[in-house]
Amino acid sequence: MPTMLEVQGLGHRYGAGENAHVAVDDLSFTVEAGQLACIVGPSGCGKSTLLRCVAGLLQPTGGEVKLHGDLVSGVPADLAVVFQDYSRSLFPWLSVRKNVEFPLRWMDLGRAERRDRAQEALEWVGLGEAGGKYPAQLSGGMQQRVSIARALARRPSLLLMDEPFASVDAQTRFELEDLLLQVRKQHGSTVLLVTHDIDESVYLGDRVLVLCKSPASIIADLPVDLPAERDQITTRASAGFVSMRSEVARLLHGGEPGARKASAAEVAAADLEETDTATELAGSAARDTEAELRK
Numbered sequence: 001m002p003t004m005l006e007v008q009g010l011g012h013r014y015g016a017g018e019n020a021h022v023a024v025d026d027l028s029f030t031v032e033a034g035q036l037a038c039i040v041g042p043s044g045c046g047k048s049t050l051l052r053c054v055a056g057l058l059q060p061t062g063g064e065v066k067l068h069g070d071l072v073s074g075v076p077a078d079l080a081v082v083f084q085d086y087s088r089s090l091f092p093w094l095s096v097r098k099n100v101e102f103p104l105r106w107m108d109l110g111r112a113e114r115r116d117r118a119q120e121a122l123e124w125v126g127l128g129e130a131g132g133k134y135p136a137q138l139s140g141g142m143q144q145r146v147s148i149a150r151a152l153a154r155r156p157s158l159l160l161m162d163e164p165f166a167s168v169d170a171q172t173r174f175e176l177e178d179l180l181l182q183v184r185k186q187h188g189s190t191v192l193l194v195t196h197d198i199d200e201s202v203y204l205g206d207r208v209l210v211l212c213k214s215p216a217s218i219i220a221d222l223p224v225d226l227p228a229e230r231d232q233i234t235t236r237a238s239a240g241f242v243s244m245r246s247e248v249a250r251l252l253h254g255g256e257p258g259a260r261k262a263s264a265a266e267v268a269a270a271d272l273e274e275t276d277t278a279t280e281l282a283g284s285a286a287r288d289t290e291a292e293l294r295k
């Protein structure tokens with residue numbers, strides 16, 4: 001696959017002199033077209049700063065970012081960002097459809113095509129019937145779906161997501177994660193997603209880039225060796241998932257990269273945990289379904 005994104009020696013320092021704060025330091029990686037790469041790191045390590053530099057929203061103080069080989073010096077037209085806080089990124093006075101159409105005004109599209117694209121993107125996220133509503137009439141999870149539709153309507157080459165599911169409840173989070181996997185499969189999207197949630201990074205990613213504490217730099221770049229088809233119950237309970245999750249957790253807690261391979265005993269323990277977790281998750285899914293049916 002061709003390289004979509006190249007980040008080379010990226011650094012960002014806020015302020016100057018005695019008050020300077022280095023948030024990102026000499027960070028390099030590439031993302032191939034069609035890949036879903038997750039960046040995981042502790043709170044405050046510089047994840048959002050990194051993403052803002054990649055998005056062209058912030059001028060890095062060192063290094064460079066290239067999209068399709070072109071230097072990023074402002075927000076590229078074929079890049080879209082989904083932020084954590086949907087309540088601040090949607091315009092409350094515009095209908096859902098108008099919110100999705102809004103960024104299309106800066107593209108060379110007629111009114112009818114803008115409307116069609118917005119409707120199509122709303123259908124991709126399961127909100128084809130909600131175009132006439134206003135954000136306040138939707139749940140938090142639905143509002144975040146609108147934000148995702150708005151990003152997708154631009155048909156970006158690269159979708160950047162900054163903690164996109166951190167402001168919704170656990171059940172909605174699972175639904176939105178699966179929505180992302182489904183959209184990504186249908187459209188072959190290239191995604192760079194930042195999260196502090198280890199499980200989410202392993203569940204979603206083809207690759208997990210682990211960042212160290214501030215200033216952000218990459219301590220490991222791990223391929224996720226799990227089947228492409230993922231499922232909230234069986235994938236999360238699988239031995240491969242459990243082993244990968246422990247590895248990322250170990251690295252985040254200061255472990256040496258590449259120092260560990262799962263032992264037979266650990267895999268056996270993970271298998272036992274797999275059975276317990278699967279039972280627990282199946283029970284919780286059944287309780288949620290019952291609660292839904294009682295409504």
Ligand SMILES: Nc1ncnc2c1ncn2[C@@H]1O[C@H](COP(=O)(O)OP(=O)(O)OP(=O)(O)O)[C@@H](O)[C@H]1O
Nearest residue numbers: 014021023042043044045046047048049050196214
């Ligand atoms: N505008 C700013 N001016 C000065 N320092 C800043 C600014 N924005 C962020 N920082 C600092 O840079 C560091 C990295 O911040 P950043 O928001 O990128 O981290 P993060 O990993 O995304 O955090 P979180 O996971 O909590 O959202 C933090 O120490 C933060 O206080």
